[in-house]
Amino acid sequence: MKNHNITYLSLGTNQGNKLDNLQNAIYKITDDVGTVLKISSVYKTASWGFDSNDFFNICIQVTTNHQPKKLLEILLAIESDLGRKRKETQSYTDRNIDIDILLYDDEIIATEKLTVPHPKMLERKFVLVPLAEIANTIIHPIEKKNIGTCLQNCTDDSEINRIDKKLEKPIPLSEKFNYIAIEGNIGAGKTSLANMMANDFNTKLVLERFADNPFLPKFYIDKERYAFPLEMSFLADRYQQLSDDLAQLDLFKNFVISDYYIFKSLIFAQITLQKEEYKLYRKMFDLMYKEITKPDLYVYLYQNTERLLENIKKRGRAYEQNIEANYLQKIHDGYKSFISTQQKLNTLIIDVSEMDFVNNAEDYQSIIKQIKEA
Structure with missing residues (x-):
């Protein structure tokens, strides 16, 4: 911070x-x-x-x-x-x-x-x-x-x-929201945005621990073999991390920003798992989902596929370099379906396809303004 x-x-x-x-x-x-x-x-x-x-x-x-x-x-x-x-x-x-x-x-x-x-x-x-x-x-x-x-x-x-006039004090994000989840496709910039906001608003930051997952590099080599253990390990880790970190909301009302929401587990599982594997996975997911604190604001960063591929190439993770456009489109379709069915989730969709909010302060402030007005 x-x-x-x-x-x-x-x-x-x-x-x-x-x-x-x-x-x-x-x-x-x-x-x-x-x-x-x-x-x-x-x-x-x-x-x-x-x-x-x-x-x-x-x-x-x-x-x-x-x-x-x-x-x-x-x-x-x-x-x-x-x-x-x-x-x-x-x-x-x-x-x-x-x-x-x-x-x-x-x-x-x-x-x-x-x-x-x-x-x-x-x-x-x-x-x-x-x-x-x-x-x-x-x-x-x-x-x-x-x-x-x-x-x-x-x-x-x-x-x-x-004089008998008062000016309005803008409500800070920390008073409007206790928990903001930032989501998006692979390479959309969700982790970058979460980091920037955590620095600017002095919040607790919860980042997905994907780098520690031993199945992830293997999955990109052999999807059929490693899809189920990958998705189960991600689900278990996300559940544990969010349960531990978000539990403090009830105790201290800390302002938390995360670069993922546990529902992404189901979105990716729908794409990667076989039918019978998905049925078993869904049972486990539903049990865990009931216990997870829901975000006050769910931010989805939309980035077109061409930009996603550019970002993936630029950040240079070896195991991501063979990701194909149709796989990214399936992920986006999964998010789109999820958002359309979650009527009780306070959702904000921001198109960042033409933005460079990491290097352009005006783009970043535009995103912050939309979040404040959500």
Whole structure:
């Protein structure tokens, strides 16, 4: 898992629909930066350093795995996406959105483009008042005093008023879901996506232990001989792994992401087993399936066969190199049939055939957005 850092951001606006500006910025920060943990009340203040419309200001607490330099880049991009046009001037100007990094854990940063803690924050009530509301006891790393004390010592005598409007805190994935299962055909990218999401959302990760299965290389050489022991060993291992890992959901309500769901055992068994073998296998499967925790969200990554074959070749597992297109099509048909019959399963199908979510951040964020909206 990546280290998750706590940052406090100041947001301000004095143009257009100011509440919408702040809310849209919060949504973008949730999508691109991390989970918004706290949002202060909205405070109205006169413009600072120039005569113009009043500002609406807030502070938010965010958990993020982005380092400060990258965080600054993302925030500047969010400002631009929301319509801010920066002017080549050192003087204060109107703005539809302004996002500043106030604190980043207890770090002290001084670079050409970024200074943390923000060098002006202790001089401004429109920053300290909302910040003290959500971080009163947090220690300023240079002053060595908590934010509440810094506010008491602030010499800014400008008027600041809390308005009777509240902004919405986006619901994080960890509160929407306890268990997400990510599925897909061989080479669809389910393990890559599960790993990326586990890193970004600091979740428990459950990965299929296919590499340890001694029957798998033999199966691709002689399918008829090794199909039954392969499928039975997979079923037993998946059942044990999911039973052990998902049992903690009841105890601690941990957020779990897995790169498989036990029903894939039945899908592959239908393809690989003979009729009598499948009957016996199905009896064992039905007994186990009743005991397994069902996912809150089942994500199926669809990838066309041509891309699947490219991905399989690229990752270079020797025993997979002879997989044929018709075998992959049978697997997809199996998943399609399963999804169509599971009316009580909360299912999200995402076509990733034209995506490269591992290397393209926009593709990855598109998938995350669909999952959040599921």
